[in-house]
Amino acid sequence: MNLILERTEQVAFFTNMREVLAAAGIAAQDYDWYLSNIETNFTPSAFSAEDQWMGGEALACLLREHDVQFIWAVFSAVPKGFRSSVTAAPYVEGNPDYWNGAQLSPQLDGALFEIACWDSSATILINLPAHAQRSFIATFSDTQPLAGCRRARQ
Template sequence: MKTFILEKTDQVRWYTNMRDVFEAANIAPQDYDWYVSDIETNWRPPGFEPDDQWFTGDELAAFLHAHEIQFIWAVFSAVPKGFRPIPALAPYVEDNPRYWDGTEPEPQLEGALFEIACWDSSGTILINLPAQVIDSFVTRYPNTKPLATARS
């Protein structure tokens, strides 16, 4: 099982606060480059446009440290530092049937190591994260479950 979801729980103050997600999963954003797409947020910090965009890990960490922001919709695709493929189709979560069609979804961005999707401000979907990362996340949020069980 490589895909998990956290939803329908009172274990979080609010879903899809990526600062909290990274902390719970013990992910250092600085270890990757990030393509963030399908972005809708609860507010727009000055200078931030919700267009699909690349962040270095340092840029993303600084942005999340400086702003308490909830991503209502977004896909965070982690790639090795310095690797920036041109997306044929930007990863998306809203109305994406891949999450719910009964198959095990893979990261949408070619070359992505893993993907974290913010789903309608009510769930966080973790795709293809390493086992120790999932273990850390589940330790913090025990109501995390395989996505397949959420579909049934």
């Protein structure tokens, strides 16, 4: 099941990836990541808003040291050491597939799951492992199935 968290008072601010990963019981360092379609509230030194591969340790360090709000972004989790050529970067801004009711899978070939930050007002979880879904829902009870969220978003 794919999930969405929006319209809630349960978070201080949406798309704080440190809180998202902690709620899901996911350690950033257990995966490598492809970050794409990135817009943040500020850009910490040694971080770029360009699409990029990032090792899990580097992502964990970034999230530990900075309270970055990802306004738009797609975090694609892949097995450690995995890299593929990216022909079409995953994107969230303007992506109608999140809202058409289809059963989605990660956009990046080889990704295990993806976390999308939607306009700093929603967090979308695609293909999370079952234990991570349960953990996230237990932390944020306002989480809903994405399939039931059929809004026109532009």
